[in-house]
Amino acid sequence: MTPLVRIGILGTARIAKTVIPQIAASEHADVVAVGSRSLAKAQQFAGEFGIETAYGSYDALLTDANVDAVYIPLPPSMHCEWTIKAAAAGKHVLCEKPLAINAVQAQQMIEAAVRHEIVLLDAVMWYHTARAEVMRKIVLSGELGEVRQVTSAFTFPGNALADDNLRFSASLGGGSLLDVGWYCIGMSLWMLQQMPERVFATARWQNEIDLRMNGILWFPHNQMASFESGFDTIRRRWMEVAGTNAALVCDDFTKPWNAEKPRFWMHNADGTSDQNIVTHPPLERCLVDAFCQLVRSGNVHHDWLTLSLQTQQVCDALLKSARSGVVETLP
Numbered sequence: 001m002t003p004l005v006r007i008g009i010l011g012t013a014r015i016a017k018t019v020i021p022q023i024a025a026s027e028h029a030d031v032v033a034v035g036s037r038s039l040a041k042a043q044q045f046a047g048e049f050g051i052e053t054a055y056g057s058y059d060a061l062l063t064d065a066n067v068d069a070v071y072i073p074l075p076p077s078m079h080c081e082w083t084i085k086a087a088a089a090g091k092h093v094l095c096e097k098p099l100a101i102n103a104v105q106a107q108q109m110i111e112a113a114v115r116h117e118i119v120l121l122d123a124v125m126w127y128h129t130a131r132a133e134v135m136r137k138i139v140l141s142g143e144l145g146e147v148r149q150v151t152s153a154f155t156f157p158g159n160a161l162a163d164d165n166l167r168f169s170a171s172l173g174g175g176s177l178l179d180v181g182w183y184c185i186g187m188s189l190w191m192l193q194q195m196p197e198r199v200f201a202t203a204r205w206q207n208e209i210d211l212r213m214n215g216i217l218w219f220p221h222n223q224m225a226s227f228e229s230g231f232d233t234i235r236r237r238w239m240e241v242a243g244t245n246a247a248l249v250c251d252d253f254t255k256p257w258n259a260e261k262p263r264f265w266m267h268n269a270d271g272t273s274d275q276n277i278v279t280h281p282p283l284e285r286c287l288v289d290a291f292c293q294l295v296r297s298g299n300v301h302h303d304w305l306t307l308s309l310q311t312q313q314v315c316d317a318l319l320k321s322a323r324s325g326v327v328e329t330l331p
């Protein structure tokens with residue numbers, strides 16, 4: 001039997017509480033350690049989730065020879081530093097999204113991963129589901145005709161969060177674009193398979209973070225994308241890819257509203273629409289299994305890295321545009 005990928009967790013983040021049970025349920029991985037800024041917190045967390053070893057610092061966890069890989073659900077401003085440290089310690093890295101707070105950092109992280117021959121993957125989950133694969137195949141198959149427009153929105157009401165939540169902190173890498181817009185941008189690039197030439201964005205700012213952003217991306221070959229990210233409307237996570245013959249619509253692309261029935265629709269030219277359901281394991285498990293497969297393959301140059309870096313480059317340009325008020329050109 002192939003040995004399990006032994007994963008250590010950096011920090012006691014909220015998201016880790018939903019990811020850990022799916023690592024435990026995976027046939028390919030196990031959680032073996034947690035590190036926190038506070039030993040007491042690490043011990044309590046370890047007790048709650050049945051984790052063998054608790055450390056009072058992230059550095060201590062990185063010295064553990066029983067840890068093959070780390071999961072980094074730290075605030076975005078810390079992703080770069082801890083990915084580079086983990087890579088230097090020879091650990092594979094599953095890093096939460098956004099990969100970093102800018103493309104310079106993202107590039108440094110990727111270079112460190114390649115240099116130390118470890119797998120780095122950003123933790124966007126939905127890419128690794130069977131539904132995403134089916135939707136992308138349809139878009140690339142020509143079934144929609146010539147694809148012209150990708151539109152998406154990912155928002156939720158931020159008033160349910162505490163004021164000190166990392167999403168509201170500029171210094172921790174908050175803001176709606178990096179938090180949820182990241183999914184819209186990544187999806188648009190993944191579906192269109194190219195980089196935009198120009199982008200424009202406008203935002204509602206609060207304490208130097210974008211509480212809501214609207215943006216437009218212009219691509220070669222008459223393709224465009226637009227998106228909305230935000231912390232000040234109800235929970236929405238929909239996308240549409242429109243072609244000259246049909247449109248593919250998904251009202252919950254990042255996470256199915258009903259986990260039993262992940263769905264999407266084909267809207268046809270005659271006004272009819274067909275619903276499709278593609279079931280898959282929990283998102284977190286799909287991600288963990290994809291990560292373990294990469295670790296096993298030893299493929300440190302995998303394609304997801306390119307998508308993460310390009311997503312970050314587009315986010316940089318959108319933030320620049322939202323601040324300057326002008327259209328930004330990408331290299």
Ligand SMILES: NC(=O)c1ccc[n+]([C@@H]2O[C@H](COP(=O)([O-])OP(=O)(O)OC[C@H]3O[C@@H](n4cnc5c(N)ncnc54)[C@H](OP(=O)(O)O)[C@@H]3O)[C@@H](O)[C@H]2O)c1
Pocket residue numbers: 010011012013014015016035036037038041042072073074075076096097098123124125166172179
């Ligand atoms: N993929 C997804 O579906 C998904 C969903 C939600 C969030 N996320 C991402 O996961 C990451 C964490 O988000 P979260 O909401 O789970 O965060 P969170 O609950 O606030 O946890 C962040 C953790 O980072 C550690 N930390 C270290 N320095 C910190 C500081 N100065 N301020 C706050 N925390 C600090 C803390 O652990 P210790 O105190 O134990 O060291 C804390 O528990 C973000 O990048 C977010 O975008 C991804």
